[in-house]
Amino acid sequence: MSVMPKKKATAKRASKSPASLLLFADTHKSADQLYVGGFNVPDAFLSFKKGRKWYALLNQLEYARALKESRFDEVLQLEAWLEQTREKFQRAKVGYAELVATIASVFEIGSFKVPADFPSALAFKLVELGVEIDVCDGSIFPSREIKTEDELAMIREGNRCSAKGIRAAEKAIRRSVVKQGKLYLDEKLLTSERLRSIIEVACLEAGSLSMDTIAAGGDQACDPHCAGHGPLRANELIIVDVFPRVSKTGYYGDMTRTFLKGKASEAQKGIVDAVFKAQQGAIKKVKTGVNGKDVHGFVLDTFSSLGYETRRTDSGAEGFIHGTGHGLGLEVHEAPRVSIVSNKLRRNAVVTIEPGLYYPGVGGCRIEDVVAVRDDGAEMLSNCHYRWQLR
Amino acid sequence: MSVMPKKKATAKRASKSPASLLLFADTHKSADQLYVGGFNVPDAFLSFKKGRKWYALLNQLEYARALKESRFDEVLQLEAWLEQTREKFQRAKVGYAELVATIASVFEIGSFKVPADFPSALAFKLVELGVEIDVCDGSIFPSREIKTEDELAMIREGNRCSAKGIRAAEKAIRRSVVKQGKLYLDEKLLTSERLRSIIEVACLEAGSLSMDTIAAGGDQACDPHCAGHGPLRANELIIVDVFPRVSKTGYYGDMTRTFLKGKASEAQKGIVDAVFKAQQGAIKKVKTGVNGKDVHGFVLDTFSSLGYETRRTDSGAEGFIHGTGHGLGLEVHEAPRVSIVSNKLRRNAVVTIEPGLYYPGVGGCRIEDVVAVRDDGAEMLSNCHYRWQLR
Helix, strand or coil: CCCCCCHHHHHHHHHHCCCEEEEEECCCCCHHHHHHHCCCCCCCEEEEEECCEEEEEECHHHHHHHHHHCCCCEEEEHHHHHHHHHHHHCCCCCCHHHHHHHHHHHCCCCEEEECCCCEHHHHHHHHHCCCEEEECCCCCCHHHHCCCHHHHHHHHHHHHHHHHHHHHHHHHHHHCEEECCEEEECCEECEHHHHHHHHHHHHHHCCEEECCCEEEEHHHHHCCCCCCCCECECCCEEEEEECEEECCCCCECCEEEEEEECCCCHHHHHHHHHHHHHHHHHHHHCCCCCEHHHHHHHHHHHHHHCCCCCEEECCEEEECCCCCEEECCCCCCEEEEECCCCCECCCCCEEEECCEEEECCCEEEECEEEEEEECCEEEECCCCCCCCEEC | CCCCCCHHHHHHHHHHCCCEEEEEECCCCCHHHHHHHCCCCCCCEEEEEECCEEEEEECHHHHHHHHHHCCCCEEEEHHHHHHHHHHHHCCCCCCHHHHHHHHHHHCCCCEEEECCCCEHHHHHHHHHCCCEEEECCCCCCHHHHCCCHHHHHHHHHHHHHHHHHHHHHHHHHHHCEEECCEEEECCEECEHHHHHHHHHHHHHHCCEEECCCEEEEHHHHHCCCCCCCCECECCCEEEEEECEEECCCCCECCEEEEEEECCCCHHHHHHHHHHHHHHHHHHHHCCCCCEHHHHHHHHHHHHHHCCCCCEEECCEEEECCCCCEEECCCCCCEEEEECCCCCECCCCCEEEECCEEEECCCEEEECEEEEEEECCEEEECCCCCCCCEEC
């Protein structure tokens, strides 16, 4: 029996009856699992779809809460199904593979479609037990790319939280005073760590958790994923990138602004102007049916026409060294991409638009907003001003 | 070629030369990836071990930071390796499977051992390309169960953060006043949501992120994973469970206390006394070589001798409805378990000890600390008093 992804076979089956989907994950690691059930479960559990109904197998610790809070059509008691599995296999020790085999037989499911990140150990054991699985190459829920109006509202709420974080950072930088080139807030050094904490408290108070928040100044910011550490300084660009997860819904916001306390050099003004121009222009390019690659191409052209080159260096790269944007929803990075890869933007998809320029010696600048793809253009889902020079 | 886990074959190979391990994950979803590289990468990337050296393949966005911050012995440039892979396969479009095949050929690696949660899509494509993989059934890093003294210090730090959260909750409940049965803090209702926010801000200010914090009162707390919602009330048990992740290191703390504002009933006093007795007794049972099952058994016996029964009900279950504890480290739940499953506690493993009793109508109580398994008994890694009746 083949264990390879069988695209044709799946397509054929799908035309007869909807595929039976199978997930095994917790809701922190798997946005798919959260998307299906709509409630948080910290440990991996099984869920599956038969016909139009979604089922979850949960232990007694989660069972009652699942009945009350989840969107599953039916919640099965894990302990009872384990019992039944032990009887079927005539042994005391059974695992999730045997459990799935029992379900397949009781629910008369011939084959399960599983997501690309389905755990290999379980997948291979299922194959060993003769349970046919069909590993999805792309997303198991292409519908996640297209947001409902409810989801758009939740992402707007995520960006309301991002903006709270950005504004808290702006206020702290604005209120700080400069002593010997370093920023001090309320008599204490304003470090990247402290600024990050100020941002994260603001996000928390707005109802969201911001992880891996970026508050990086000077050359540190030339590494777009460097979180920043140590004292923040006057006259250097400070990138603040905030992507909190709304605790209630699991949906994210994502916003970046670049600030500078003191006096900007011509080189710094140059890159901020270029990034702002590229970002605002790219947002105007977004609408239903446009290719993300072309939006990214617009940014590349803008930078190149302004003389900003991208090149590999000994320690990495400089210039515009990442994609223009990415999808946003129950994950910070999801489909579609706005990058060198061809990727048509579909109606009601949500993407970030976040060009940046990074030149060690000058610093880094990134400006990011979130938009919904609509037929008549981009609809802004984030809202915050673009003033960057703080006196 | 077999794609099944081949335990014997692996054991044989291991005696000749160490197995080549392969990971493909981001560091949020995979604690293994964080354990190996010691630095955060938000998007999935490849890492592998050949001989004694660990390699990572990172794109230009992460490359420079990896050189500076990671523990990898060597960082390879993803773009250059993709280029080489395109040449090898003579086509423009290649993916991670082809990339791994290229690595296997250049580094002369005959077979890769991958973790249980290695993504199926990549695993099956590797098999298709003729790259032999060996899916690990248990943990790919059994060493993660045994903590170094440095790791113990990081977990102690995690618990210092938990204690900050618990203490903030205690203070809020203590300072609150009762009006018509409900708690008010500073003239405003003290809800589960508000108490959770107070806890999470305290954790954040201590340098950690607390997700899924539990602050649940009354019957809500009878669902051990219910986070709690709505007003908190006088004379009801309030479970506060705080498991923050230290932002700098990725290690967790985990602590639970149960509080009551007002006057406790005899039934409430009974379950708190029983849980406290079981918890303190269970901690005394922990030492190197003891079976977690026996520690759990002690808790079961204690409850049963005190007349507290566990039973399944229509809406779930009541009594002692979860395990006694779990390992703690780079994940909130990791090996070993302290439960009905046989699981010997090894020297320098770290486990929570957290019995609880849950009876709708009376409420729930759980008390949790974290200990290191030592030859002469449990060493406490968490520290907070057990007073629970707050006037």
